[in-house]
Amino acid sequence: NAGVMQNPRHLVRRRGQEARLRCSPMKGHSHVYWYRQLPEEGLKFMVYLQKENIIDESGMPKERFSAEFPKEGPSILRIQQVVRGDSAAYFCASSDVRSGNTIYFGEGSWLTVV
């Protein structure tokens, strides 16, 4: 049973470009979380989604960031017009009713903005 799959693992973007990070949850999981990890700042919650529905996006920056989890396909975290401060590791996690509130993490996507 494959775990949470994230791609790309590493992404380099120039300032002003767009970054798209993908996350396929564990098989059978219907909930997806996105977290951002900055050095010395730990993991910051960004957004929590179910299929076709954003449950909680209280951690998402108000501009340039968006997330979706369509009926078919992976969840996507989209960052428009990236800036140097967006450089970070972005982790996706998934859960389902059977796992209760336990979430399982992917290996992360490292975004570097140059």
Add this chain to the structure above:
Amino acid sequence: AQSVSQHNHHVILSEAASLELGCNYSYGGTVNLFWYVQYPGQHLQLLLKYFSGDPLVKGIKGFEAEFIKSKFSFNLRKPSVQWSDTAEYFCAVNAQTDDKIIFGKGTRLHILP
């Protein structure tokens, strides 16, 4: 809103020393509590979790944590650490009425061989 505080940002120990990493949370209601570990270059893995029942929870690799409700604490312990325990450790909490899981800033543990 709930929050998590980890007191130690960096801890350095020698092999075979005992370990205790502090974690306090702030939330007035019923919570679920977690410890995750992130080995260098890897993703976060669940060490242990507390949902209800016995407040002393045993996890993988010899780790345990004790939930003390009156102190809002969930400290992680291991009686004898190994060099392979070098990693970053994250405490996390979620309110049982909420699916959002909040993480502390992490504690970097470095074990000297």
